[in-house]
Each structure stands twice: as structure tokens, then as C-alpha cells.
Amino acid sequence: MVGRRKVASRLPHRLYQWKGKRVTSYYTITPKNQRINLGRDLVEAKKKLAALECEVAVPGTIADMIEDYLSSELRPLVAAGKRSPRTLADREEQMPNLVAAFGKMRPQDLTPHQVWTYLHKFRGIEAPVRANKEIAFLQVVYQWAKDQQGTVKENPCAGVKRNEETPRDRLVSDAELSDFMRLAREDGDVSSRAALAFYIAFVCAKGQAQVLRLGRNQLSKEGISFGKRKGGAAVFVEWSDELRAAVEESLAMPAKMTPMWVVHTQEGGPYTSDGFKKGWQMLMTKWCAGGTWADGTERKPGKRFTFHDSRAKGITTTIEQGRKASELSGHRQEATVAKIYDRRAVRISPPAK
DSSP: OOOEEEOOTTSOTTOEEEEOSSOEEEEEEOTTSOEEEEESOHHHHHHHHHHHHTTSOOSSOHHHHHHHHIIIIIHHHHHTTSSOHHHHHHHHHHHHHHHHHHTTSOGGGOOHHHHHHIIIIIHHHHOHHHHHHHHHHHHHHHHHIIIIIOOOSOOTTTTOOOOOOOOOOOOOOHHHHHHHHHHHHHHOHHHHHHHHHHHHHHHHTOOHHHHHTOBGGGBOSSEEEEOOOTTOOOEEEEOOHHHHHHHHHHHTSOOSSOOSBSSBOTTSSBOOHHHHHHHHHHHHHHHHHOEEOTTSOEEOOOOOOOTTHHHHHHHHHHHHTTOOTHHHHOOSOHHHIIIIIOOOSSOOOOOOO
């Protein structure tokens, strides 16, 4: 059998393999269309290719590298259910700003100083938190290119000081939550779906993506099963009267076909991140504007909060009840829970004895 060229999906950019009858060898093609043999050992071939990159310019730009990461790494992981669709949507939203700043540069030409300038003098001036997240994404791309592809030797984003971030301290009170749910039910269909998603996220201490992808097959007589997410543990949440009522109300929302998702659209399918965001923002605008209740009494303007605050409320409530919050949230480290989600303004403790 004659050997043939085959590009393996997990090989670094510009590294090719030749599969013969008995052996597999590796080679690369230079920008001048010159073939260079790299031997039969994959590890050694990657090292030789990395060394060649110091002498031969790698075709492509930072924009190409980011797109390569999305198409060959992140999108397949999302399709396999190993990463959240929300993660992909966030990365695709972050990409244009990075491309506008660095897109035409060669990957090996970006310096830590240019990254610092982006964080503190350019993008970071108008949106410091988003700038941090965008550079964090670029750092992941560079690390992937370095470790998996061998196309760069250094990660210019590593170690660059980020903008200071003020931790969120907004804690939605029980009274606010009660009024918020009342407003949503009086407002109608779309608002009710958004508010029920928030309530389920609060009771289960789960993120938006987990609630929007909560399917009927995760429900049982004893409770709700939530799978692992971002390295966390799988969690089984037992039924309470309030949780069961919220899930049943959400499932009963009108749909053109029997919904397979707890939080579903009028068509009966799952919400996209953008579709749910629009409904949530409409409801939040009405919440902040004030108005009148259905019985004609005054409804005072509410204080804005985010969907993410639902999980913080659930975790804070669990801590106040004297329980271990990570058992409900699925976090493997209590330090993460304490740093990000514990919104208690005052700690209450008995005196030392």
C-alpha cells in the first residue's frame, strides 16, 4: 500500500503526517513550499517544528489564531457537551475587540507592554472588567497555541497586571424577590418565564446556562440532577414545595409542542442566551421603572440586579442557614464560594468561650 498524506485534526498548525504501511512520519511545508522532514517521533517532530518557527515566519495573524482556536478547539468541545454554549458565545463576543486591537499582528510580535496598554490605556479605560476578560481569553488562546500547536514560544498575556475589580455585593432581599415575581406574573408570558428561571436558579444555586438547559430528563420523584460544570461536582437537589411549584409552573407555560425543557420558549424549545437576555432586560426595565400593581396600588421603582445575583442569593441563604454552600452550588472549593457569592453584609457568630 502506498503511503498518503493526512492532516490530523490534533496536530499543530503546519505539522503533517505521512501514513505508510508500517510507519508514520512527520513533515512540514514552509511558506516557500519547501518540504522539511521531521522524523517518525511525534514529540520530536513538534520540537523540531517549534525550533523552525524561530527561523521561518508563521503565516497568519492573531485574528487567524483566535479563529483557529475557536474552530478547532472550543467549538468541538461545545458540540461534545464538554463546554457550555454560553462560553462560546462569550468568546465570540470578545473576539471583535481583540481583533480590532491586535488582529493584523503576527502572534509572535505581541509584547506584554502592548497587552498592558490595552488593559490600562485603551480598552480598559471604558470597560476595565471586560478588558480583563478579553485578555484572559487571549491568554488562553496563546497558551493553546504554545502547548497544543507549537506556533508560539511565549505567552505575552501571562503575568500582565489586570484592572482592579470591585466584587459585587448586591443581595436581593426576600421582599424584593416576592415583588419581582409578582410583577413578572402580572406582566405576562415572557416576563414570567424569565422570573421563573431566576427563581429556580436561586433555589438551586445554579448559573443561567444550567437553568436554561435544564431538561425534563433531569427531573425525578426525588429531585433534580445537575451535571458537572467547569470542573465542579455533579449535584442532586432534592425537592422542596417551593422548588417543585416553580418547576411545575414553568413547565406549564404555553408552548406549541410538549416542551422538553423546564424553561422554554413559546415554540417549546430551549432559549438561546441572546433570546433570554432580551426578555430579561425588558423585565428588568419595568422593574426599575416602577408603576402600579394590577389592583391599582403604587409600585415603587426597584433596584437593578443581574441574573447572576440569583446564584449569590441562593448561596448566601444556604450559608445563613448554617449549611455548606458548596454542596448545593457544586463548587469544589469553599474559597470560591466565599470570595464571589457570599453577599452577607454582617457575619453573625456566638462569642468565644
